[in-house]
Amino acid sequence: MTVPVRHFDAVIVGAGGAGMRAALQLSEAGLKTAVLSKVFPTRSHTVAAQGGVSASLGNSEPDHWHWHMYDTVKGSDWLGDQDAIEFMCREAPKVVVELEHFGMPFDRNEDGTIYQRPFGGHMSNFGEKPVRRACAAADRTGHAMLHALYQRNVRANTHFFVEWMALDLVRDADGNVQGVVAMEMETSEIVVFQAKATLFATGGAGRIFASSTNAFINTGDGLGMAARAGIPLEDMEFWQFHPTGVAGAGVLITEGVRGEGGILRNSAGERFMERYAPNAKDLASRDVVSRAMVTEINEGRGCGPNKDHVLLDITHLDPEVIKSKLPGIREISIKFAGVDPIVAPIPVVPTCHYQMGGIPTNYRGEVVIDGKPVHGFYAAGEVACASVHGANRLGTNSLLDLLVFGKSSANSMIDFIKAQPAELPELATTDVDRAVARVARLDNQTGGVEVNDARNAMQRTMQNHCGVFRFKDMLAEGAAKILEVEEMVKKTQIHDKSKVFNTARIEALELENLIEVAKATMISANARTESRGAHVRDDAPDTAETPNGRDDTNWLKHTLWHRDGNRLEYKPVNMTPLTVETIALKTRSY
Numbered sequence: 001m002t003v004p005v006r007h008f009d010a011v012i013v014g015a016g017g018a019g020m021r022a023a024l025q026l027s028e029a030g031l032k033t034a035v036l037s038k039v040f041p042t043r044s045h046t047v048a049a050q051g052g053v054s055a056s057l058g059n060s061e062p063d064h065w066h067w068h069m070y071d072t073v074k075g076s077d078w079l080g081d082q083d084a085i086e087f088m089c090r091e092a093p094k095v096v097v098e099l100e101h102f103g104m105p106f107d108r109n110e111d112g113t114i115y116q117r118p119f120g121g122h123m124s125n126f127g128e129k130p131v132r133r134a135c136a137a138a139d140r141t142g143h144a145m146l147h148a149l150y151q152r153n154v155r156a157n158t159h160f161f162v163e164w165m166a167l168d169l170v171r172d173a174d175g176n177v178q179g180v181v182a183m184e185m186e187t188s189e190i191v192v193f194q195a196k197a198t199l200f201a202t203g204g205a206g207r208i209f210a211s212s213t214n215a216f217i218n219t220g221d222g223l224g225m226a227a228r229a230g231i232p233l234e235d236m237e238f239w240q241f242h243p244t245g246v247a248g249a250g251v252l253i254t255e256g257v258r259g260e261g262g263i264l265r266n267s268a269g270e271r272f273m274e275r276y277a278p279n280a281k282d283l284a285s286r287d288v289v290s291r292a293m294v295t296e297i298n299e300g301r302g303c304g305p306n307k308d309h310v311l312l313d314i315t316h317l318d319p320e321v322i323k324s325k326l327p328g329i330r331e332i333s334i335k336f337a338g339v340d341p342i343v344a345p346i347p348v349v350p351t352c353h354y355q356m357g358g359i360p361t362n363y364r365g366e367v368v369i370d371g372k373p374v375h376g377f378y379a380a381g382e383v384a385c386a387s388v389h390g391a392n393r394l395g396t397n398s399l400l401d402l403l404v405f406g407k408s409s410a411n412s413m414i415d416f417i418k419a420q421p422a423e424l425p426e427l428a429t430t431d432v433d434r435a436v437a438r439v440a441r442l443d444n445q446t447g448g449v450e451v452n453d454a455r456n457a458m459q460r461t462m463q464n465h466c467g468v469f470r471f472k473d474m475l476a477e478g479a480a481k482i483l484e485v486e487e488m489v490k491k492t493q494i495h496d497k498s499k500v501f502n503t504a505r506i507e508a509l510e511l512e513n514l515i516e517v518a519k520a521t522m523i524s525a526n527a528r529t530e531s532r533g534a535h536v537r538d539d540a541p542d543t544a545e546t547p548n549g550r551d552d553t554n555w556l557k558h559t560l561w562h563r564d565g566n567r568l569e570y571k572p573v574n575m576t577p578l579t580v581e582t583i584a585l586k587t588r589s590y
Contacts, residue, residue: 003181003432004191007424008034008159009417011179011195013166013222016044017142017399018381019201020149020158021406022365022413027156029414034193035153036164036182038217038506042146045203045215046402049142050328051119051256052134053099053399055092059113060132065089066580067124068133072397073583075121075285076390077533077550079235079558081574082583084363084386088397088404095403096135104148106137107325117259117325121285121394121590130283134396139254139328142399161193165506166221168435169198169229169377172428176375180225181435185506190436194427196420197376197413199365200226201406204355204382205517206239209467210459212352213245213252222383224513226359227520229431231367231374232560232569234385235357236517237525240393240534241468243289245351247309249336253329253348255395258282260325262314264293265345266301272310277590284590287392287534290350294468297349304347311345350468354393355517356534357524358385360560365409378413380405387558390573391533442508448493451508458485458511458518466525472539475526482515482522483566489515520561527568530555547587556585 010026012019015037026033037044056063069089073080100106100114107115116132124131137144153160163185170178170192179194205220206212223233243264244253258264264282266272276292277284284292293310296302303311314322319342322330326341333341359367359379363386366373381402388401465478489511494504531540531549540549557570575582 003436005194005427006034006191008032008193008195010034010197010199010413011036011193012199012201013180014044014201014203014381014383015041015160016201016203016381017046017145017149017402018406019199020146020153021403022199022201022380022410023158024149024153024156025407025410026413027153027158031414031417032159034159034161034195036161036166036180036193038163038165038185040162041150041160044146045218046142046399047146048213048215048252049399050139050252050254051259052117052136052141052396053096053145053403054119054122054133054394054396055096055135055400056089056133057093057096057114057116057135059109060116061124063124063131063133065092067126067131068092068122070126070583071122072388072394074127074588075392075394077392077588078390078552078556078585079387079532079573080390081387082577083574084388086577086580087363088388088400091404092400095400095407099145099148099403102148102152104137105144106135117256118283119259119395120255120280120283120289123280130280134256134259136256138324139256139326145399165509166225167438167509168431169225170194170428170431171229172425177377178425178427181432183439188505190439192427192432194424196417196424197378199378199380199409199413200359200383201379201381202383205514206352206355208458208462208514208518208521209352210463211245211250213242213250214352219510220513220517221510222379223358224516227516227563230564231359231369232562233357233520234360234558234560235387236520236561237528237559238356238391238534239352239521240286240354240356241290241350242353243286243293243350244312244348246332246336247304247347247349250351251332251336252353253312253332253346255286257312257314257326257329260314260321261317262312264289265311265313266296267303267307268301272296272301280590285392286395288590290468291536293350309347309349312348313345314341315343315345354398355382356385356389356391356393358383361386363405363408364412365405366412376416378409380409391535438509438512439505442492442494442505445491445493448491449488451492451494451504451511454485454488454492455511455514457488458482458515461485462518462521466522468536470525470535470537472537475522479522479526482518486515486519516563519566523566524559524561524568528555528559552585
């Protein structure tokens with residue numbers, strides 16, 4: 001099969017916040033930039049971000065980037081790299097003001113400055129009390145961000161390829177990245193997008209779990225492509241379960257609801273977070289709140305006929321505050337929970353939300369293996385692991401991550417591209433042939449496994465064996481089961497082989513990416529025998545040397561999962577910031 005080739009200076013896979021921020025930087029630098037997206041750019045999953053983007057602007061009360069850095073390191077349970085965290089927190093005010101100048105319609109204070117609300121884990125003066133740091137556009141911050149960035153990219157003449165799915169990364173014999181193989185979803189036409197620099201901004205992979213706030217498009221495509229190309233995946237055991245998904249639906253209820261004064265209550269009406277986090281209460285870090293909620297449910301204090309959820313109460317707030325600051329949340333609650341939050345509490349339960357791990361990068365957005373950047377390869381956003389989120393991400397740091405590292409990776413790409421020869425090198429075809437073979441295998445498979453059956457088996461395995469609380473025997477059993485599911489995926493078949501709107505083919509290709517993420521997650525989680533951040537083991541002892549089960553002696557290190565042989569290796573956490581003193585290890589409490 002002869003595959004046509006299109007040539008660009010830069011190709012970006014993914015048109016969410018990170019991809020579009022990078023594309024804007026590249027296009028405005030005069031580089032020919034292609035952006036591939038499975039959906040129209042303003043429908044990318046960044047659109048679902050509700051509560052805000054963090055920056056120490058200090059518009060409502062004193063704040064400082066060093067306090068933000070401290071909160072992020074503490075939130076990460078000291079697994080985050082402190083050079084990258086410092087870079088992100090120092091850049092935060094600049095990128096938010098820059099976004100404001102792009103036309104982002106932030107809510108305003110009476111003096112015209114950007115409105116900021118409190119958010120879980122964000123504190124003033126190194127953990128003293130909650131601070132207003134989340135810059136918000138009501139409860140539709142991600143929606144506003146995507147539209148602002150898309151409009152700027154249209155003006156900058158970015159080339160968008162909408163409803164295209166990337167299939168595989170293209171590397172030459174020396175490991176240099178040359179672009180991607182992609183398929184137009186409507187027609188199944190396969191094309192190589194060759195470029196001097198390639199950026200993955202494909203988002204997360206929350207659909208490996210049965211219950212998730214993630215969109216159906218969040219299938220770990222960048223992670224799967226990277227793994228098949230020999231790139232390890234970092235810290236994949238760490239998945240954040242958002243405390244407040246609508247019970248029974250999984251739809252996200254932003255932390256901004258608690259930032260505006262919402263209170264979590266159990267069946268007795270008790271504000272139970274006062275027992276788990278006396279200082280921060282309902283605005284403790286997400287992993288702390290999620291575990292507290294699950295504990296309340298497990299100990300019989302859940303709500304409803306099955307006692308399987310708790311309640312998020314904002315009935316004490318002024319209805320006008322709810323209508324002006326949380327209009328989308330009210331709409332979600334009415335539609336998905338059948339509850340108007342002005343008059344009754346919202347039923348909520350922890351739901352898989354965010355992937356802390358990903359493709360290993362530095363704060364410049366370069367993909368780094370064995371201490372060396374991979375020639376021509378970059379990653380930003382949820383698909384990347386810089387690592388600024390470590391074992392647990394603070395709310396609103398996700399949108400900040402997109403802006404800071406989308407821009408940073410693009411600046412690195414600009415410098416790299418300008419140093420390359422004008423002519424692109426001869427295209428290596430091995431990975432192109434592999435991508436074509438993947439599609440052909442699906443079209444030719446008979447007597448195999450239904451995609452839906454294999455996907456359901458994967459999601460059940462992940463949900464049952466690798467959830468909020470993790471147990472030794474369940475993880476070991478899950479690691480064995482996920483390899484059995486992998487064998488099912490290898491035999492998946494599709495019945496709809498039409499060339500028009502072939503969703504069955506797309507779902508099968510997405511599943512091949514999801515199973516790589518599921519394997520990386522389960523095997524890494526089974527290996528890490530401590531509790532840290534979002535990864536909590538019931539068999540990790542709580543001692544003076546291992547407070548709350550965290551073992552800094554043996555486990556203050558990043559996990560690297562290799563697809564080849566499902567093998568693991570490790571690398572140290574970077575405890576050295578760029579300009580300030582190291583934020584020293586301490587017991588994490590709120």
